[in-house]
Amino acid sequence: MLTLKAAGLLDVDAGEIVRPGVLRVDGDRIAGIGGSPDGDIVDLGEAILLPGLMDMEVNLLMGGRGEKPGLSQVTDDPPTRVLRAVGNARRTLRAGFTTVRNLGLFVKTGGYLLDVALGRAIDVGWIDGPRVVPAGHAITPTGGHLDPTMFAAFAPHVLDLTVEEGIANGVDEIRKAVRYQIKHGAELIKVCCSGGVMSLTGPPGAQHYSDEELRAIVDEAHRRGLRVAAHTHGADAVRHAVAAGIDCIEHGFLIDDAAIATMVEHGTFLVTTRRLADGDAMDVSHAPPELRAKAAEMFPMARTSILAAYEAGVKIAVGTDAPAIPHGQNADELVTLVDWGLPPSAVLRAATLTAAELINATDRGRLAPGQLADIIAVPGNPLEDIAVTRSVSFVMKGGKVYANNQN
Numbered sequence: 001m002l003t004l005k006a007a008g009l010l011d012v013d014a015g016e017i018v019r020p021g022v023l024r025v026d027g028d029r030i031a032g033i034g035g036s037p038d039g040d041i042v043d044l045g046e047a048i049l050l051p052g053l054m055d056m057e058v059n060l061l062m063g064g065r066g067e068k069p070g071l072s073q074v075t076d077d078p079p080t081r082v083l084r085a086v087g088n089a090r091r092t093l094r095a096g097f098t099t100v101r102n103l104g105l106f107v108k109t110g111g112y113l114l115d116v117a118l119g120r121a122i123d124v125g126w127i128d129g130p131r132v133v134p135a136g137h138a139i140t141p142t143g144g145h146l147d148p149t150m151f152a153a154f155a156p157h158v159l160d161l162t163v164e165e166g167i168a169n170g171v172d173e174i175r176k177a178v179r180y181q182i183k184h185g186a187e188l189i190k191v192c193c194s195g196g197v198m199s200l201t202g203p204p205g206a207q208h209y210s211d212e213e214l215r216a217i218v219d220e221a222h223r224r225g226l227r228v229a230a231h232t233h234g235a236d237a238v239r240h241a242v243a244a245g246i247d248c249i250e251h252g253f254l255i256d257d258a259a260i261a262t263m264v265e266h267g268t269f270l271v272t273t274r275r276l277a278d279g280d281a282m283d284v285s286h287a288p289p290e291l292r293a294k295a296a297e298m299f300p301m302a303r304t305s306i307l308a309a310y311e312a313g314v315k316i317a318v319g320t321d322a323p324a325i326p327h328g329q330n331a332d333e334l335v336t337l338v339d340w341g342l343p344p345s346a347v348l349r350a351a352t353l354t355a356a357e358l359i360n361a362t363d364r365g366r367l368a369p370g371q372l373a374d375i376i377a378v379p380g381n382p383l384e385d386i387a388v389t390r391s392v393s394f395v396m397k398g399g400k401v402y403a404n405n406q407n
Helices: 078-094 114-123 170-183 211-223 235-244 257-266 289-312 332-339 344-350 353-358 386-390
Strands: 002-006 008-011 016-018 021-026 029-033 040-043 048-051 053-058 097-102 131-134 189-192 228-234 248-254 269-271 315-317 375-378 394-397 400-404
Touching (some): 002 048, 002 375, 008 021, 021 048, 053 353, 078 114, 078 400, 097 114, 097 353, 114 131, 170 211, 211 228, 211 235, 228 235, 235 248, 235 257, 269 353, 315 344, 315 353, 332 344, 332 386
Parallel strands (some): 002 040, 228 248, 248 269
Antiparallel strands (some): 048 375, 375 394
């Protein structure tokens, strides 16, 4: 039995700090809360204990030293991507994020689901990293967002991708693509329902797939017990995605009141990624003119849409779209959400309880007996200053300590 002793701990449900913070850990679970510290004690001083944070949109296989956007799709082989992901996974865990959803590759992999392999390597202890909920390859139409042509106008056949890598057109191909991801270990399905800021062609809000195609994706996933996440910006595309049964909207920068009302009615989740729209977060000054124009249209709307969605009662979960935000700086998203008007307690729930609900996980997201011992410490009260989440000093995942900067 191990006891963590700190100045306080966060009760996520109540949105308050309980003092002092005493947690007993037995194996990979929290065994008890409160009382007098006993047994083997880890004294964390004036720190505040939080449940491990969760990032609901990352791509650990992208980003980091040596990557060249626009070229890496044709120069990096699968082993290179996995090796790059090792460092990204470690940085993410040490930043206090103990669970992530990895939402889809858009590179040539020969059909291999690299995030599935990465997650399994982490689970068996070969490498350090967060728990990974993998999506395999994003499902997108030819020329759609996350077809690699979004980054560069490759000539025909320079980077041909297959249905097994998520490029699917029409109901039959879509069903095959979804079934392939599930067969090889995907735990959710990601689909591109609209364009995006970094898409070279078409407006960012335009709907990519027909309603019939969207329903086919949802049907295949739901029959196998998997949820569907949809990269979607445009308000009309959001409404159509929700009507088709999509479980979660990623980004949603251009949502309007009608789209928000539809999401509330259907209980659809929204994954934030608002840090991308912060002027200091994503430098598009060197991007092609058409991409700069999209950013100028979308980013201001993102500021108002997230607050409107929260106030209307949309279920919001934190996501960063890392490496759009560098891996290891995931807490910047929490700071941005508070800066834009969300209460710190709501943001912390979005990064814990609501994220756990999104992935159908009942064993994490709060500090309570029986929960996984995914526990972090920060140097102050995050309800008063959310920025303390940028300075995680202690990380435990499954009862194992991965970082302790108190000593």
